[in-house]
Amino acid sequence: MSQTLLISGPPGCxxxxxxxxxxxxxxxxxxxxxxVGYPDEGLLQARDGGIDLVWLQDQCPGLLDLADPDxxxxxxxxxxxxxxxxxxxxxxxxxGLAGVDRRAIPQLEALHLSPDAxxxxxxxxxxxxxxxxxxxxxxxxxxNLAGAVWDPASLxxxxxxxxxxxxxxxxxxxxxxxxxxxxxxxxxxMVSREGSQFLPLQTLASPDGRPQRLSRLVxxxxxxxxxxxxxxxxxxxxxxxxxxxxxxPLRQRKAPLHPSPVA
Amino acid sequence: MTHAVISCLHANLAAxxxxxxxxxxRGITTITCLGDLVGYGPQPNEVVNLVRERAxxxxxxxxxxxxxxxxxxxxxxxxxxxxxRRGHQxxxxxxxxxxxxxKAFLASLPMSLRRDRLxxxxxxxxxxHEYLLPDMDAFAALERVQTADADTLFCGHxxxxxxxxxxxxxxxxxxxxxxxxxxxxEREMALPVRRIVNAGSxxxxxxxxxxxxxxxxxxxxGNVEIREVPYDVERTCRAIVEVGLPPVFAWRLRHGxxxxxxxxxxxHVCER
Numbered sequence: 001m002s003q004t005l006l007i008s009g010p011p012g013c014x015x016x017x018x019x020x021x022x023x024x025x026x027x028x029x030x031x032x033x034x035x036v037g038y039p040d041e042g043l044l045q046a047r048d049g050g051i052d053l054v055w056l057q058d059q060c061p062g063l064l065d066l067a068d069p070d071x072x073x074x075x076x077x078x079x080x081x082x083x084x085x086x087x088x089x090x091x092x093x094x095x096g097l098a099g100v101d102r103r104a105i106p107q108l109e110a111l112h113l114s115p116d117a118x119x120x121x122x123x124x125x126x127x128x129x130x131x132x133x134x135x136x137x138x139x140x141x142x143x144n145l146a147g148a149v150w151d152p153a154s155l156x157x158x159x160x161x162x163x164x165x166x167x168x169x170x171x172x173x174x175x176x177x178x179x180x181x182x183x184x185x186x187x188x189x190m191v192s193r194e195g196s197q198f199l200p201l202q203t204l205a206s207p208d209g210r211p212q213r214l215s216r217l218v219x220x221x222x223x224x225x226x227x228x229x230x231x232x233x234x235x236x237x238x239x240x241x242x243x244x245x246x247x248x249p250l251r252q253r254k255a256p257l258h259p260s261p262v263a
Numbered sequence: 264m265t266h267a268v269i270s271c272l273h274a275n276l277a278a279x280x281x282x283x284x285x286x287x288x289r290g291i292t293t294i295t296c297l298g299d300l301v302g303y304g305p306q307p308n309e310v311v312n313l314v315r316e317r318a319x320x321x322x323x324x325x326x327x328x329x330x331x332x333x334x335x336x337x338x339x340x341x342x343x344x345x346x347x348r349r350g351h352q353x354x355x356x357x358x359x360x361x362x363x364x365x366k367a368f369l370a371s372l373p374m375s376l377r378r379d380r381l382x383x384x385x386x387x388x389x390x391x392h393e394y395l396l397p398d399m400d401a402f403a404a405l406e407r408v409q410t411a412d413a414d415t416l417f418c419g420h421x422x423x424x425x426x427x428x429x430x431x432x433x434x435x436x437x438x439x440x441x442x443x444x445x446x447x448x449e450r451e452m453a454l455p456v457r458r459i460v461n462a463g464s465x466x467x468x469x470x471x472x473x474x475x476x477x478x479x480x481x482x483x484x485g486n487v488e489i490r491e492v493p494y495d496v497e498r499t500c501r502a503i504v505e506v507g508l509p510p511v512f513a514w515r516l517r518h519g520x521x522x523x524x525x526x527x528x529x530x531h532v533c534e535r
Contacts, residue, residue, distance in 0.1 A: 153343030166514045228510060235348040242344075 002080040004113060006100060008088040009121030010135060011220050012172040012190035014128055016052045019083045023060045028079030032056050033066035033111065037087030038103045045087050046140040046218040051176050052085065054214045055186045058201045066111060084108070084115060089135060091123050099123075138171065139224050143233070145215035149178045149243055154236035161232070163189045163196060168224035175217040180238060180246040182207045184215070207250040210243070265289075268383065268462045269477040270297035270419025271324065272314070273522070274304030274357065275466030276502075278475040279313060281494035282465050291479065295376060297419040297462055298324025298385035300369065301361065303353045303512060303522035304466050305502035311365040323372035324385040325392045325420065330358055331370045346523045349509055353522070356508060375411075381482075382413035386420040395459055397425040405429045408457040415458040415480075422521065424463030424476045424489045430456050460487050466499075473519045 005022075009015050023030040034052050037045035057063045064071065066082055076082070092099025097118050108114065121127050155177055163170055175187040182205040188197040205211035219229075238246070267286045272279050286294060296319045301307040303326075314321060341347035361369075374391065376383040387393040388411035395407060395418050404427065408416045432454035439447040463476030470476060474491040481487075500513035512522045 151344035154345035157343055157345050161511060161514070164518070166511050231509075232345065232511070235345045236343075238344070 002076045002078065002082065003117075004082040004084065004115045006084045006086060006097075006108075006115035006118045007121075007127070008086040008092070008101070008118065009127070010089050011046065011087060011138070012192070013121040015085050015087075015121065016056065018127060019085060020056055020059060022081065022083060023056065023063060026081045028081065029062065029064065029077045030060065031064035031066040031080060031082040032085070033082070033113065034085045035087075035104050035107050037089075038101060040089045042137040043089045043135055044138055044140040044220070046172070046220050047142045048087075048218060049142060049144065049216045050214050051174055051186075051216050051218065054176060055199075055201070058186075058203050066113065069111075082113065084113065088120070089138075092118070092120055095123075135171070137222055138220050139168075139222060140218070140220045141224050141226050141229070142216060142218045143226075143229070145175075145177070145217055145233075145237075147210040147212075148215055148233075149180050149210060149238045150236055151238055151242075152179050155179075158232055158236050159187060159189075159196060162219070162229070167219075167226075167229045167232075168221050170219055170221040170224070172220040173218070176201075176213075176215050177217075178205070178211050178213075178215050180207065180243055181250055182211070184211070184213065207247040209247075264293060264483070265291055265479060265481045266293035266295065267291045267477060267479050268295050268297065268417050268460070269319075269465050270385070270462040271299040271422055271464035271467055272296070272301075272304075272310050273299055273326070273464070273466030274301045274307040274310050275475075275499050275516075276304075276306040276309045276313070277495045277498040278466045278492075279310055281492050282475050282477050282490075283313075283317065285490060285492045286477070286479075289479070294319045295378075295383050295417070296321035297383055297417060298322050298372065298391065299326045299419065299466075300324065301330055301357050302326030303357075303508075305499065305506045305508055307357050307361050308365055310466075311361070311368060315365075315368060320376055321372050322376050322383055322385055323369065323374055323391060326357075327369040327372060328391055329354060330361060331366060341523075349511075349523045352509060353512070356506070360506075377413075380414035381417065381480075382408075382411050382415070383417045384411075385418065387418060388413075388416070391420070394421050395461065396421055397423070397427055397461070401429060404459060405432045405454065405457055408459060409454060413457075414455070415460060417460050417462060417478075417480075419462050419464065421461055422464035422467055422469035423461065424470060424478060425459075425461045426478075426487045426489070427459045427461075428456055429454075429458065432457065458485075458487075463489065467516065467522055468519060469521050471519060473517070 007015050034048055039045055086104055088101055100118050119127050162173055171191045173189045177187055178184050184201040186199040300311050341350055385391045387395050387407050434452045436450045437447045460478055462478045465475045468476055473496050474493050477490050479488045500517050503513040504510050515522055
């Protein structure tokens with residue numbers, strides 16, 4: 001029997017981590033969808049741009065994208081666990097499905113999705129109770145980094161500055177970042193937690209130019225300084241020439257160990 | 264005689280003024296500077312002028328050398344592309360601001376200063392760019408002091424003040440003559456206590472808080488006091504932004520971080 005769960009909560013409360021755990025422990029097929037959240041007074045939602053989906057699909061290769069319109073009308077697989085994430089600042093006023101943000105209903109209807117249950121972080125005991133914050137004011141800023149490749153040491157310095165307040169009071173930051181050797185990292189930080197997560201993607205790109213996968217940075221906080229972030233990004237990202245300089249030895253290392261016969 | 268040793272001023276006038284006030288209040292009249300008068304900070308001319316006005320003997324730091332030599336001396340030591348870009352920006356700005364007279368002054372600074380058995384250098388006796396970290400190999404540390412023919416070596420460059428005593432130093436030499444391979448000659452030298460004293464940094468503290476640091480050394484007793492001096496950090500931070508240096512330098516200074524980034528490879532010595 002299939003089940004569809006709607007999981008909501010404020011930024012950084014652990015929605016995606018909880019969903020990942022559910023997917024990894026579910027014996028059958030799973031699907032995922034991240035709905036666009038809605039702003040509340042003084043509180044802006046960040047545009048995830050697909051970070052969560054790419055991260056989850058990397059960790060769970062068979063994960064279905066519930067937003068795929070071609071599959072919206074297809075019969076659901078038996079024992080499908082469909083997990084829908086909804087960023088939502090305020091706790092629902094009603095319990096259960098009646099508490100689903102009315103503004104999100106059209107998104108669900110468009111994809112023919114009908115949740116069986118609604119769980120909200122900070123309200124429902126089935127979800128971890130820690131790490132929920134009440135925000136009174138929140139800006140959001142995102143940057144598409146498609147094709148961008150980082151100097152690894154510069155990424156480390158930038159992230160340190162970002163989460164420690166060099167570009168405003170950052171409450172939440174997450175990103176998918178490419179390195180020149182073909183690795184990518186899911187970078188995750190929340191003000192209420194100690195330390196950042198730098199989780200490597202299992203999918204490696206070939207060290208042959210710029211990777212095609214999604215790369216994006218999303219930041220939420222107060223008094224953010226996007227112009228200063230852009231200046232630092234420009235100093236951290238590799239040019240074509242430097243990228244080639246770093247990747248060429250990696251390609252050679254992958255060449256067959258046996259020397260070619262000399263003509 | 265009691266004397267003060269300051270290092271790594273990094274064009275931070277507020278910090279230098281506070282440290283000199285602290286030294287003056289203690290009635291100390293002999294001051295030695297271990298270089299890096301400029302670089303990253305917003306007042307290179309003011310800091311050089313003050314050192315010259317006070318006639319403080321100084322040796323040349325890596326930044327002082329870079330400003331004169333045109334950055335070719337050690338750009339290979341940057342720990343990241345970001346640090347390199349910011350370093351170049353600071354270098355270019357500083358080079359544009361410094362008067363020709365002050366550049367000539369920096370160019371005239373010696374690599375080291377000596378007073379009896381006390382040696383004063385920026386990084387190490389080998390190079391302005393070499394870091395003598397407090398936990399470096401004891402033999403290597405002893406070698407730096409011994410070959411410089413000093414009892415106490417004063418250095419800076421790491422921006423972290425410390426005093427390290429090197430005791431029980433023994434060098435054993437075995438010489439085997441080709442004519443008599445069965446009877447090598449052995450000689451053992453027991454070395455007296457040597458000391459490395461790092462003065463920390465006036466203008467870019469990196470020891471865990473924002474206070475400027477320097478050291479006071481009593482030659483009669485051998486006592487070394489590491490001084491921490493609070494100063495008007497915000498004054499320097501405002502100046503950084505006003506002159507057009509990267510605002511992140513101000514943020515980093517305000518939080519007790521280095522202006523750019525610390526070199527990961529502390530043992531790096533530029534061979535260019």
